[in-house]
Amino acid sequence: MKFTFYGHASFAVDIAGKTLLFDPFISPNPAASAIDIQQLSADYIFVSHGHTDHVADVVAIAQRTGAIVVGGVEAVNWLKDQGVPHIHEMNFGSCTFDFGRVSFVPAAHSSSMPDGSYGGNPGGFVIATDEGNFYYAGDTSLTSEMQLVPHYAALDFAVLPIGGNYTMDARDAVLAAQMIQCDKIIGVHYNTFPPISIDIEAAKSLFVMANKELLLPQIGDSLIF
Numbered sequence: 001m002k003f004t005f006y007g008h009a010s011f012a013v014d015i016a017g018k019t020l021l022f023d024p025f026i027s028p029n030p031a032a033s034a035i036d037i038q039q040l041s042a043d044y045i046f047v048s049h050g051h052t053d054h055v056a057d058v059v060a061i062a063q064r065t066g067a068i069v070v071g072g073v074e075a076v077n078w079l080k081d082q083g084v085p086h087i088h089e090m091n092f093g094s095c096t097f098d099f100g101r102v103s104f105v106p107a108a109h110s111s112s113m114p115d116g117s118y119g120g121n122p123g124g125f126v127i128a129t130d131e132g133n134f135y136y137a138g139d140t141s142l143t144s145e146m147q148l149v150p151h152y153a154a155l156d157f158a159v160l161p162i163g164g165n166y167t168m169d170a171r172d173a174v175l176a177a178q179m180i181q182c183d184k185i186i187g188v189h190y191n192t193f194p195p196i197s198i199d200i201e202a203a204k205s206l207f208v209m210a211n212k213e214l215l216l217p218q219i220g221d222s223l224i225f
Protein backbone atom coordinates (compact mmCIF):
# COMPACT_ATOMS: atom_id res chain seq x y z
CA MET A 1 0.00 0.00 0.00
CA LYS A 2 1.35 3.41 -0.94
CA PHE A 3 -0.13 6.61 0.48
CA THR A 4 0.64 9.91 -1.30
CA PHE A 5 -0.32 13.28 0.21
CA TYR A 6 -1.65 16.07 -2.04
CA GLY A 7 -2.33 18.68 0.64
CA HIS A 8 -5.28 19.58 2.89
CA ALA A 9 -7.37 16.35 2.97
CA SER A 10 -6.38 15.15 -0.52
CA PHE A 11 -4.44 11.94 -0.96
CA ALA A 12 -4.14 8.81 -3.05
CA VAL A 13 -3.66 5.22 -1.96
CA ASP A 14 -2.28 2.66 -4.39
CA ILE A 15 -3.73 -0.61 -3.20
CA ALA A 16 -4.62 -3.98 -4.71
CA GLY A 17 -3.57 -2.80 -8.17
CA LYS A 18 -5.79 0.30 -8.16
CA THR A 19 -5.26 3.98 -7.45
CA LEU A 20 -7.83 5.40 -5.06
CA LEU A 21 -7.90 9.20 -4.89
CA PHE A 22 -9.65 10.95 -2.00
CA ASP A 23 -11.22 14.42 -1.76
CA PRO A 24 -9.12 16.19 -4.41
CA PHE A 25 -8.74 19.88 -3.53
CA ILE A 26 -5.42 20.64 -5.15
CA SER A 27 -5.58 23.34 -7.84
CA PRO A 28 -7.17 25.95 -5.49
CA ASN A 29 -4.63 25.21 -2.69
CA PRO A 30 -1.54 27.46 -2.96
CA ALA A 31 0.43 25.06 -0.73
CA ALA A 32 -0.11 22.29 -3.34
CA SER A 33 1.02 24.35 -6.36
CA ALA A 34 3.76 21.78 -7.08
CA ILE A 35 1.09 19.15 -7.81
CA ASP A 36 -0.30 19.14 -11.36
CA ILE A 37 -3.73 17.52 -11.40
CA GLN A 38 -3.20 16.70 -15.09
CA GLN A 39 -0.49 14.25 -13.99
CA LEU A 40 -2.59 12.40 -11.39
CA SER A 41 -3.97 8.99 -12.13
CA ALA A 42 -7.07 7.52 -10.51
CA ASP A 43 -9.22 4.44 -10.92
CA TYR A 44 -11.63 5.63 -8.24
CA ILE A 45 -12.22 9.01 -6.63
CA PHE A 46 -13.79 8.94 -3.16
CA VAL A 47 -15.76 11.96 -1.99
CA SER A 48 -16.44 12.23 1.75
CA HIS A 49 -18.87 15.17 1.48
CA GLY A 50 -19.78 18.09 -0.72
CA HIS A 51 -17.74 20.98 0.64
CA THR A 52 -15.54 22.78 -1.88
CA ASP A 53 -12.34 21.93 -0.03
CA HIS A 54 -13.08 18.24 -0.80
CA VAL A 55 -14.56 18.27 -4.32
CA ALA A 56 -12.86 21.15 -6.17
CA ASP A 57 -10.89 18.98 -8.63
CA VAL A 58 -13.20 15.96 -8.86
CA VAL A 59 -14.82 16.83 -12.19
CA ALA A 60 -11.55 17.65 -14.00
CA ILE A 61 -9.75 14.53 -12.79
CA ALA A 62 -12.73 12.22 -13.33
CA GLN A 63 -13.25 13.47 -16.89
CA ARG A 64 -9.59 13.00 -17.84
CA THR A 65 -9.03 9.64 -16.12
CA GLY A 66 -12.50 8.08 -16.43
CA ALA A 67 -12.32 7.28 -12.72
CA ILE A 68 -15.45 6.11 -10.95
CA VAL A 69 -16.51 8.68 -8.34
CA VAL A 70 -17.75 7.03 -5.13
CA GLY A 71 -19.61 8.76 -2.32
CA GLY A 72 -22.99 9.61 -0.87
CA VAL A 73 -25.97 9.54 -3.24
CA GLU A 74 -26.62 13.28 -3.32
CA ALA A 75 -22.98 14.36 -3.58
CA VAL A 76 -22.02 12.05 -6.45
CA ASN A 77 -25.21 12.75 -8.40
CA TRP A 78 -24.50 16.49 -8.12
CA LEU A 79 -21.00 15.78 -9.45
CA LYS A 80 -22.52 13.75 -12.30
CA ASP A 81 -24.63 16.80 -13.18
CA GLN A 82 -21.38 18.80 -13.34
CA GLY A 83 -19.93 16.38 -15.89
CA VAL A 84 -18.47 13.40 -14.00
CA PRO A 85 -18.90 10.46 -16.41
CA HIS A 86 -18.97 7.53 -13.94
CA ILE A 87 -20.38 7.46 -10.43
CA HIS A 88 -21.07 4.80 -7.82
CA GLU A 89 -23.59 6.12 -5.33
CA MET A 90 -23.64 4.78 -1.79
CA ASN A 91 -25.30 5.55 1.47
CA PHE A 92 -24.05 4.41 4.86
CA GLY A 93 -23.24 0.75 4.38
CA SER A 94 -20.76 -1.55 2.65
CA CYS A 95 -20.16 -2.57 -0.95
CA THR A 96 -17.62 -4.84 -2.62
CA PHE A 97 -15.53 -3.41 -5.47
CA ASP A 98 -12.87 -5.07 -7.66
CA PHE A 99 -10.13 -3.98 -5.20
CA GLY A 100 -11.92 -4.80 -1.95
CA ARG A 101 -14.73 -3.80 0.36
CA VAL A 102 -15.77 -0.21 1.03
CA SER A 103 -17.81 0.85 4.03
CA PHE A 104 -19.22 4.38 3.96
CA VAL A 105 -19.52 5.32 7.63
CA PRO A 106 -20.99 8.35 9.39
CA ALA A 107 -19.08 11.57 10.03
CA ALA A 108 -20.35 14.23 12.42
CA HIS A 109 -20.20 17.26 10.10
CA SER A 110 -22.41 18.93 7.46
CA SER A 111 -22.56 18.65 3.69
CA SER A 112 -23.67 21.08 1.03
CA MET A 113 -22.37 21.27 -2.51
CA PRO A 114 -20.36 24.27 -3.77
CA ASP A 115 -23.53 25.89 -5.20
CA GLY A 116 -25.38 25.43 -1.90
CA SER A 117 -27.49 22.46 -2.96
CA TYR A 118 -28.10 19.56 -0.61
CA GLY A 119 -25.07 17.33 -0.19
CA GLY A 120 -26.58 14.42 1.72
CA ASN A 121 -24.84 12.98 4.75
CA PRO A 122 -21.10 13.50 5.23
CA GLY A 123 -19.10 10.34 5.80
CA GLY A 124 -15.81 8.54 5.99
CA PHE A 125 -14.57 5.38 4.31
CA VAL A 126 -13.18 2.10 5.63
CA ILE A 127 -11.29 0.34 2.83
CA ALA A 128 -10.58 -3.36 3.33
CA THR A 129 -8.49 -5.32 0.80
CA ASP A 130 -6.29 -8.40 0.62
CA GLU A 131 -3.29 -6.04 0.65
CA GLY A 132 -4.27 -4.03 3.71
CA ASN A 133 -6.89 -1.87 5.36
CA PHE A 134 -7.30 1.80 6.17
CA TYR A 135 -9.85 4.36 7.33
CA TYR A 136 -10.34 7.93 6.16
CA ALA A 137 -12.58 9.80 8.59
CA GLY A 138 -13.45 12.71 6.29
CA ASP A 139 -14.38 15.94 8.06
CA THR A 140 -15.76 14.98 11.45
CA SER A 141 -15.73 15.81 15.08
CA LEU A 142 -14.86 13.11 17.53
CA THR A 143 -17.86 10.79 17.55
CA SER A 144 -18.69 7.52 19.26
CA GLU A 145 -19.55 6.14 15.78
CA MET A 146 -15.79 5.55 15.46
CA GLN A 147 -16.01 2.70 17.95
CA LEU A 148 -17.60 0.64 15.16
CA VAL A 149 -14.68 1.05 12.75
CA PRO A 150 -12.78 -2.04 14.05
CA HIS A 151 -15.87 -4.08 13.18
CA TYR A 152 -15.22 -3.30 9.51
CA ALA A 153 -11.46 -3.84 9.43
CA ALA A 154 -8.23 -4.15 11.43
CA LEU A 155 -6.51 -0.98 10.28
CA ASP A 156 -2.94 -0.65 9.01
CA PHE A 157 -3.26 3.14 9.10
CA ALA A 158 -5.91 5.84 9.37
CA VAL A 159 -6.25 9.34 7.94
CA LEU A 160 -7.78 11.74 10.47
CA PRO A 161 -8.37 15.50 10.49
CA ILE A 162 -6.35 17.27 13.18
CA GLY A 163 -6.85 20.99 12.43
CA GLY A 164 -9.71 21.63 14.84
CA ASN A 165 -12.40 24.30 14.42
CA TYR A 166 -14.34 22.48 11.67
CA THR A 167 -13.22 18.98 12.71
CA MET A 168 -11.31 17.09 15.38
CA ASP A 169 -8.11 18.63 16.66
CA ALA A 170 -5.06 16.56 17.57
CA ARG A 171 -6.29 15.99 21.12
CA ASP A 172 -9.56 14.56 19.80
CA ALA A 173 -7.74 12.56 17.13
CA VAL A 174 -5.73 10.72 19.82
CA LEU A 175 -8.99 9.47 21.33
CA ALA A 176 -10.28 8.66 17.83
CA ALA A 177 -7.13 6.59 17.23
CA GLN A 178 -7.88 4.66 20.41
CA MET A 179 -11.51 4.06 19.36
CA ILE A 180 -10.52 2.81 15.92
CA GLN A 181 -7.67 0.73 17.44
CA CYS A 182 -5.01 2.12 15.12
CA ASP A 183 -1.45 3.16 16.02
CA LYS A 184 -0.41 4.86 12.77
CA ILE A 185 -2.32 8.05 12.08
CA ILE A 186 -1.80 10.36 9.13
CA GLY A 187 -2.96 13.86 10.08
CA VAL A 188 -4.76 15.96 7.46
CA HIS A 189 -7.02 19.06 7.28
CA TYR A 190 -4.60 21.37 9.13
CA ASN A 191 -2.64 24.55 8.29
CA THR A 192 -4.47 25.11 4.98
CA PHE A 193 -6.44 28.10 6.31
CA PRO A 194 -5.87 30.31 9.40
CA PRO A 195 -8.73 28.76 11.47
CA ILE A 196 -7.08 25.31 11.22
CA SER A 197 -3.46 26.25 11.88
CA ILE A 198 -1.85 24.05 14.52
CA ASP A 199 1.34 23.59 16.56
CA ILE A 200 2.82 20.55 14.82
CA GLU A 201 5.27 19.59 17.57
CA ALA A 202 2.55 19.80 20.22
CA ALA A 203 0.28 17.60 18.10
CA LYS A 204 2.99 14.99 17.62
CA SER A 205 3.78 14.89 21.34
CA LEU A 206 0.12 14.24 22.20
CA PHE A 207 0.31 11.11 20.05
CA VAL A 208 3.66 10.03 21.50
CA MET A 209 2.20 10.27 25.01
CA ALA A 210 -0.55 7.89 23.90
CA ASN A 211 2.00 5.46 22.39
CA LYS A 212 0.76 6.29 18.91
CA GLU A 213 2.43 7.79 15.87
CA LEU A 214 1.27 10.94 14.07
CA LEU A 215 2.60 10.98 10.51
CA LEU A 216 2.59 14.34 8.71
CA PRO A 217 4.00 13.82 5.20
CA GLN A 218 4.95 16.81 3.07
CA ILE A 219 2.76 17.55 0.04
CA GLY A 220 3.83 15.19 -2.73
CA ASP A 221 5.48 12.73 -0.36
CA SER A 222 4.55 9.05 -0.14
CA LEU A 223 4.46 6.57 2.72
CA ILE A 224 4.59 2.80 2.30
CA PHE A 225 2.54 0.56 4.58
Ligand code: NI
Binding pocket: 049, 051, 109, 110, 139, 166
Ligand atom coordinates in the same frame (compact mmCIF):
# COMPACT_ATOMS: atom_id res chain seq x y z
NI1 NI B 1 -16.29 20.00 5.34
Ligand code: MN
Binding pocket: 051, 053, 054, 139, 166, 189
Ligand atom coordinates in the same frame (compact mmCIF):
# COMPACT_ATOMS: atom_id res chain seq x y z
MN1 MN C 1 -13.12 20.37 4.93
